[in-house]
Amino acid sequence: MPVSKQLKKELQHTADECIDCGKCMTKCRFLAESGSPVSIALRALSSDEDADTMAIHSYACSTCGLCSAVCPVVAEPERMFKELRNHAQANAIFRLDKYDPLLNYERLGQRFPFKGEFIPENCKTVFFPGCTLPAMHPDAARVAYKIIRREEPTMGLVLNCCSKPSKMLGLKSRHEESLSGLIHRLERKGIKKILTACPNCHMTFKEFNSKLEIVSIYKRLKVSKFMPVRPNVKEVTIHDPCVTRNETDIHKDVRTLLKSVGIRVVEMRHNRTKTLCCGEGGATNFHKKDYADHWSRKRINEAQRTGVPMVTYCAGCVNFLGYKYPTAHVLDVLLVKRKRIPKPVAFPFNYLNRLIFRFSNR
Structure with missing residues (x-):
């Protein structure tokens, strides 16, 4: 399939910047077995067919960004792999059937009865705990919300999914449509700030570049006057x-x-x-x-x-x-x-x- 301008840009960037030093390959099994970022980029640039092959291969990458973190230059191969996934889905060359449990989890989070928006009058800040924190740590999510709301009574609560799974899997259009709808709805209701408890939600909102201020609950708790429990670990x-x-x-x-x-x-x-x-x-x-x-x-x-x-x-x-x-x-x-x-x-x-x-x- 024809390569998009954005993918070609990312491939060329990695091809131009990667010095093939091998540092990322020593940290990552995927790269150790697949080859250096520059070799992958050059292969993908060689033909549309090879670009498709590398796009499918990108689903073995954890997209964790360690390659970019240890890179001595600015090759940023993580961006290339994410764009390869976008290419795979835009051109329907990699089926996502096996990811149905993850995508269904996302869909449920965006629908009743799991979805909910509780925004009081004069609300400017909403707490967005994400999908997994209330599921796995409901008591912690409840107490955190109670603490912040006690100090900021007009704070609202939004239960929804940020659609990170879609973004992560290369479903760029679906992700952007879903997240933009949520953000625009909050903006119309006068919301100025989102308080996040999930790192994936935090980064998803932050990378969307909306006008909303995105603040981690850990920053908020640091200045809060809450009474911590006696920890069970030293x-x-x-x-x-x-x-x-x-x-x-x-x-x-x-x-x-x-x-x-x-x-x-x-x-x-x-x-x-x-x-x-x-x-x-x-x-x-x-x-x-x-x-x-x-x-x-x-x-x-x-x-x-x-x-x-x-x-x-x-x-x-x-x-x-x-x-x-x-x-x-x-x-x-x-x-x-x-x-x-x-x-x-x-x-x-x-x-x-x-x-x-x-x-x-x-």
């Missing part, structure tokens, strides 16, 4: 979600909150901007499960070396790592009294939690 290591690898303020805010309640942070080798993917990134587990499992093992191996439990601020990461290693959500540690770190919530209780959260916070 030391933790932090898994920074790969989607927020360049959000240095969030990295700092999460660590500040944990240290403020007396928790010592033991850093893993790969943290903050150099963090590793938990294995969920890019929905690679639906297409190349061994690559996803490889990321999970690398992350857990680093956590095991610290000898302390892992915390993260992504409910999806907790779900992906928590069955194999003690992994807690930061909001659970700060706001919910527990004796131990629980295992992730299993189906169908995650859906039930979302419904309870929705109808108990109207």
